[in-house]
Amino acid sequence: ETGVTQSPTHLIKTRGQQVTLRCSSQSGHNTVSWYQQALGQGPQFIFQYYREEENGRGNFPPRFSGLQFPNYSSELNVNALELDDSALYLCASSFGQEQTSQYFGPGTRLLVL
Amino acid sequence: AQSVTQLGSHVSVSEGALVLLRCNYSSSVPPYLFWYVQYPNQGLQLLLKYTSAATLVKGINGFEAEFKKSETSFHLTKPSAHMSDAAEYFCAVSRGSQGNLIFGKGTKLSVKP
Numbered sequence: 001e002t003g004v005t006q007s008p009t010h011l012i013k014t015r016g017q018q019v020t021l022r023c024s025s026q027s028g029h030n031t032v033s034w035y036q037q038a039l040g041q042g043p044q045f046i047f048q049y050y051r052e053e054e055n056g057r058g059n060f061p062p063r064f065s066g067l068q069f070p071n072y073s074s075e076l077n078v079n080a081l082e083l084d085d086s087a088l089y090l091c092a093s094s095f096g097q098e099q100t101s102q103y104f105g106p107g108t109r110l111l112v113l
Numbered sequence: 114a115q116s117v118t119q120l121g122s123h124v125s126v127s128e129g130a131l132v133l134l135r136c137n138y139s140s141s142v143p144p145y146l147f148w149y150v151q152y153p154n155q156g157l158q159l160l161l162k163y164t165s166a167a168t169l170v171k172g173i174n175g176f177e178a179e180f181k182k183s184e185t186s187f188h189l190t191k192p193s194a195h196m197s198d199a200a201e202y203f204c205a206v207s208r209g210s211q212g213n214l215i216f217g218k219g220t221k222l223s224v225k226p
Contacts, residue, residue, distance in 0.1 A: 004156070033213065042117075042203050042216030043157070056213055089154055102214070104149075104156035 004093050004105035012111045013081050023091030031055070031097060032074040034066060037088040037107070049074055050097055061090045070108040086112045114141045115206050119217035127225045132191040134178075134220045135203030141184065147205040147214065148188040149176055158204065163187060174198070199224045 005024045007010035013019050025032050035048050045058035049068035050051040063079040072093075073111045077086055119209040120135040138144055144165050149157040161172025178189045187204060203222045205214045 003191070035214075038208045041217070042205075042218050045213040045215070048213065058213065092157075100160070104158070108155075 002053050004091060004103050006089075006105040006108050008108060010107070010111075011070050012113065014042075015081055015083060017049045017081050018077065018079045019081060019110060021091075021110070023074045023076070023080075023093075023105060024092050025072045025074070025091075025093030026103050029093035029095050030069055030072050031094045032072065033092045033094070033102060034074070034076050035062070036060070036085075036088040036091065037090055038084075039087070043090055048078070055097060071081075081112045083112050086110060115208060115212075115215050117204050117206050117215055117217035119202075119204050119220050121181045121220050122137075122218065123221045123223070125225060126194045127221040128196055129193050132189070132194045132198065132222065134189040134202050134204075134222065136187045136189065137180075137185050138151060138187060138206045138215060140203070140207055140208070141208055145182060145207045145212075146178075147207070148172065148187075148189050149174070149203045149205060149216075151219075160189070160202075169224065170198065194222075194224045196224050196226065198222060 007022045033048040034046040037043040047057040048055045052068045068074045074089045088107045090107045091105045094102045117135045118140045147162045148160040161170045161179045171177045175193045201219045203219045204217045
């Protein structure tokens with residue numbers, strides 16, 4: 001059974017650019033949630049995808065968008081990058097919509113210059 | 114609205130001493146509560162969770178937490194600290210099983226030899 005994987009591990013972008021982060025969910029899981037963890041802070045919920053549909057969204061602007069594919073892997077896209085988007089982006093997978101059994105990936109560290 | 118407050122951004126204990134990490138929550142509905150651990154440059158690992166069953170919850174690595182509704186607390190304890198416990202710990206709350214996770218700011222635990 002493979003765990004949650006994320007790519008890339010690190011990324012450097014400049015302000016105004018666009019970025020795509022990827023997440024492969026754990027085998028058997030059909031739900032993916034994305035979190036942003038700024039330095040020194042706890043993770044903040046961005047959105048969740050369940051069976052390829054967005055199923056809940058946190059307080060993030062529309063330039064944060066996502067996709068979930070038929071194999072339940074997921075992408076997080078961020079347009080018009082801002083300096084404050086620099087953070088660790090965490091992906092968590094689970095089965096169904098319950099949050100009680102989320103498994104987190106190692107994260108992608110994004111630096112915006 | 115739900116929120117989590119972790120008292121103490123940094124806790125230092127000696128190896129073999131009691132570990133106590135404090136978490137208070139605010140929730141308008143019966144909460145589900147979680148403790149996660151994050152080692153440097155890694156994602157989050159679930160230590161334990163409270164989902165309205167027994168108020169004393171035992172987790173991995175010898176950690177446990179007690180849900181106290183009257184005090185709106187869910188403090189994490191371990192009788193004897195080990196060097197390998199040095200990490201950052203996050204308390205989180207969700208609105209039942211299907212609400213998104215809301216994290217505290219984290220407590221960094223240092224263990225002195």
